[in-house]
Amino acid sequence: AQSVTQPDIHITVSEGASLELRCNYSYGATPYLFWYVQSPGQGLQLLLKYFSGDTLVQGIKGFEAEFKRSQSSFNLRKPSVHWSDAAEYFCAVGDSGGYQKVTFGTGTKLQVIP
Amino acid sequence: SAVISQKPSRDICQRGTSLTIQCQVDSQVTMMFWYRQQPGQSLTLIATANQGSEATYESGFVIDKFPISRPNLTFSTLTVSNMSPEDSSIYLCSVDGSSPETQYFGPGTRLLVL
Numbered sequence: 001a002q003s004v005t006q007p008d009i010h011i012t013v014s015e016g017a018s019l020e021l022r023c024n025y026s027y028g029a030t031p032y033l034f035w036y037v038q039s040p041g042q043g044l045q046l047l048l049k050y051f052s053g054d055t056l057v058q059g060i061k062g063f064e065a066e067f068k069r070s071q072s073s074f075n076l077r078k079p080s081v082h083w084s085d086a087a088e089y090f091c092a093v094g095d096s097g098g099y100q101k102v103t104f105g106t107g108t109k110l111q112v113i114p
Numbered sequence: 115s116a117v118i119s120q121k122p123s124r125d126i127c128q129r130g131t132s133l134t135i136q137c138q139v140d141s142q143v144t145m146m147f148w149y150r151q152q153p154g155q156s157l158t159l160i161a162t163a164n165q166g167s168e169a170t171y172e173s174g175f176v177i178d179k180f181p182i183s184r185p186n187l188t189f190s191t192l193t194v195s196n197m198s199p200e201d202s203s204i205y206l207c208s209v210d211g212s213s214p215e216t217q218y219f220g221p222g223t224r225l226l227v228l
Contacts, residue, residue, distance in 0.1 A: 044219040104157045
């Protein structure tokens with residue numbers, strides 16, 4: 001069964017600093033991978049996704065993520081964090097077998113300090 | 115991406131009662147999904163709803179507790195039946211997007227059961 005691990009429950013960074021959120025997945029074949037963001041009191045917004053091809057994917061709001069098959073990882077990065085990036089971030093893995101089942105990680109809550 | 119709305123956005127209910135949550139999409143979609151996000155937790159898939167067929171429930175969720183309707187390609191409802199305080203959660207609907215395995219989420223319904 002597919003699974004996702006986000007080892008960091010909570011991360012605090014200073015505004016303007018770089019950010020990396022970790023995500024490791026378990027899946028038998030090439031996975032579909034996603035990062036979603038949930039701002040306080042809001043639903044989930046898709047930041048970016050990986051299906052195939054270039055392993056470095058660009059998303060909205062200046063985020064990017066890199067798929068590393070050898071490490072089973074899909075870490076999310078941003079070179080300079082803004083106060084508005086404070087939110088909870090969820091990594092997810094989708095079933096490339098066509099069932100459309102998506103499994104979410106437990107989330108990483110990002111705090112941005114001035 | 116699809117625009118998804120949910121009603122109600124939040125509610126406070128008494129134990130033993132039932133609440134029906136509506137999910138409306140601005141375009142026709144094949145698959146709709148219902149998730150539960152308990153306080154401080156990640157998303158857990160409750161069921162997948164295809165138009166014209168019975169919903170498919172995930173392990174731990176049953177139709178008697180969470181009956182789902184899917185009368186057409188733009189609408190679905192989830193009922194939380196015989197509620198208890200443990201049902202206090204955010205309930206989110208999502209739909210499949212134009213890309214494979216990509217889901218777009220509604221804003222969620224925040225339910226508190228007293």
